[in-house]
Amino acid sequence: MELTQIESGEHEQVLRVQDADSGLIGIIAIHSTRLGPAAGGLRMRAYPDEAAALEDALRLSRGMTFKNAAAGLPLGGGKAVIIGDPARDKSPALLSVFGRAVEALGGRYWTAEDMGMTPQDMARIGTETRFVAGLADGAFASGDPSPVTARGIFNAIRTTARHRFGAPELAGMRVAVQGLGHVGLHLCELLHGAGAALTVADIHDAAVQEAQARFGARAVAPDQILTVEAEILAPCAIGAILNAASIPDLRVQAVAGGANNQLATAEDGARLHARGILYAPDFIANGGGIINVATEILRIADRPAWVAEKLEELDATMDRTLTRARQRDVSPNDVAEEIASERLRPDVA
Ligand code: NAD
DSSP states (O other), X not given: OEEEEXXXXXXXXXXXXXXXXXXXXXXXXXXXXXXXXXXXXEEEEOXXXXXXXXXXXXXXXXXXXXXXXXTTOSOEEEEEEEESOHHHHOOHHHHHHHHHHHHHTTTSEEBOBOTTOOHHHHHHHTTTOSOBOOOSSSTTOOOOOHHHHHHHHHHHHHXXXXXXXXXXXXXXXXXXXXXOSHHHHHHHHHHHHTTOEEEEEOSSHHHHHHHHHHHOOEXXXXXXXGGOBOSXXXXXXXXOOBSTTTGGGOBOSEEOOOOSSOBSSTHHHHHHHHTTOEEOOHHHHTTHHHHHHHHHHTTOSSHHHHHHHHHHHHHHHHHHHHHHHHHHTSOHHHHHHHHHHHHHOTTOO
């Protein structure tokens, strides 16, 4: 295995990992350890080339710094990527070598699951390193984070409703949910329990049928969900769905959901703001996921109490973000980045 430093601008350390025997080529990007060890998942994808993989690792690791800071966690931001098709190129040997690379960093970077990875893969990586989370078994294993993620998004939706409509109650509120995967279905359950009227879409019919049967949801085609008339849109599928093409056609008054990187560009935050659509910044709204993973990294003994406290803090951060955005008449996304940056300032204890 060869570990090579790559020159990087604002990142603390970026490494290229290569191993001829297993075919591993990957990047480990540590954006910041200002608040603690860098934490962020491992993504395996058939990137078109190494430059694309590097760009993804740099962008995602920076995002983790902000997400972890916004969630009030003593963790920095990092991310790793492996180039290859997970269905074809993933092997136990490749994962083991990646584990050795993580171990060589001595705890500066903690890895976990992201796209293309499973808890079993994490267990394999864990045969070579202590610095792995997202395990299915073990003393501090945190398991599937999506119920905690959904709880955090539900809180964010209530807080957004309070700011936009004057009260957090969701009874009778129309919520459009895009994506009924791990997060989306848990979220629908909570919204339904609170009396919201759901309109849903997914590219998988089985998930749609489940939402119809369990929550009385109205279903629309995937290409219709962004133009549904509702009070709130909750994106829980893919990124970049809020963009110059989609924003003019939205028929909601607020957007609060769990998908990562919902805004295609920073200007899209301003576009939503100009339309009077209140946007709950995604990296605060979906912080429950990393809070759950953090229990494993930080070896938290009383997980439920700790998670509950962190989710409350996260909600308070969302409230502060939306309050400041209203006072200054700016996009909440700008404020969210500002609040996370404040926590990262060297003079803040
Ligand atoms: P998932 O893969 O379980 O679910 C995604 C769902 O979206 C799938 O059912 C898929 O069929 C559907 N989908 C894909 N494209 C769609 C489209 N164009 N229209 C409608 N539906 C579509 O993923 P997940 O774990 O539920 O995560 C959802 C989002 O939340 C992702 O953006 C993820 O990065 C983010 N997120 C998840 C967690 C977590 O705890 N799982 C934490 C933080 C952020």
